[in-house]
Amino acid sequence: MLDEAKPEVDPRNSLNALTAKEWLSESVSVWNQKGLGSNHAAAQIEKLHPAPYSYTDVARIIKMLSKPGDLVLDPFVGVGSTLKAAALEGRRGIGFELYPDFAKLAELRLQREVPTDALVDSPQAVLQGDSRTLAKRLDPGTVSLIVTSPPYWSILNKKADHKQKQTREAHGLVTNYGDDERDLGNIEDYDEFIQVLGQTLRDASVGLKHKGYLVLIVGDFRHKSKYYMFHADIARAMEEHGFTLQAMNVLYQRHKRVFPYGYPFAYVPNVHHQNIVIMRKL
Secondary structure: OOOOOOOOOOOOOOOOOOOHHHHHHHOOOEEEOOOOOOOOHHHOOHHHOOOOOOHHHHHHHHHHHOOOOOEEEEOOOOOOHHHHHHHHOOOEEEEEEOOHHHHHHHHHHHHHHOOHHHHHHOOEEEEEOOHHHHHHHOOOOOEEEEEEOOOOOOHHHOOOOHHHHHHOHHHOOOOOOOOOOOOHHHOOOHHHHHHHHHHHHHHHHHHEEEEEEEEEEEOOEEEOOEEEOHHHHHHHHHHOOOEEEEEEEEEEOOOOOOOOOOOOOOOOOOOOEEEEEEEEEO
16 A cells, blocks of 8 residues: 655745644644643753743744744743754744853753754854844844743742742742843833833844744733733734734643632632734734
């Protein structure tokens, strides 16, 4: 019996290298987060960052919104989840990171967790410094996709609650990014934070090609008695910088622990999802 022919990619598909069936499966607006688990050997560097996200999730975004050989940019690369995913999916990558320690961990992670031949075929660059300055090095129209998980305001600097203590402090892990005055996570006023974050992403998008995609993996949060719709606020800010909202997918974090917030006086949800904000450059 002859083997069945492998489905071909539609020659009109200029976005990615997915077949029609693969495209369809990725078009569902709710994704289940698929981390490796905190005890996995390849998750030990990832969890050293105070706000880690799995390379497996960003790999899905990269496969959907770019082609092999394309250049992917992460202006807040942290410990390199985006670059690891880009290398494994055959894309070139550039990551900006403000803090030297995280930049070194990103480089170490690439060396330890990505096969050498993948890095040769799809080179990755970690540039340490302020992304607003580093973005000036980008040539216009050379970046096919920007994908990142940006700072979550100063939420990581608030007094740690029992959840924070149990999940990070008890294991000797850092709970915030750092104290650099250029760190957007140290801006105290929320409205100012959204404004500066939007401007920073605008600067990074100078290198993004026409109709290229900007994808932000963000979570809403509560601070004191107020609920902040981070995903909606940053989407509106980017619309003022020449982007249009293409989609707002949900990343379901089914593995997270449940805590009795608000009990027994008021309803306070355990936020067990992040939003994948997909925007397109006009």
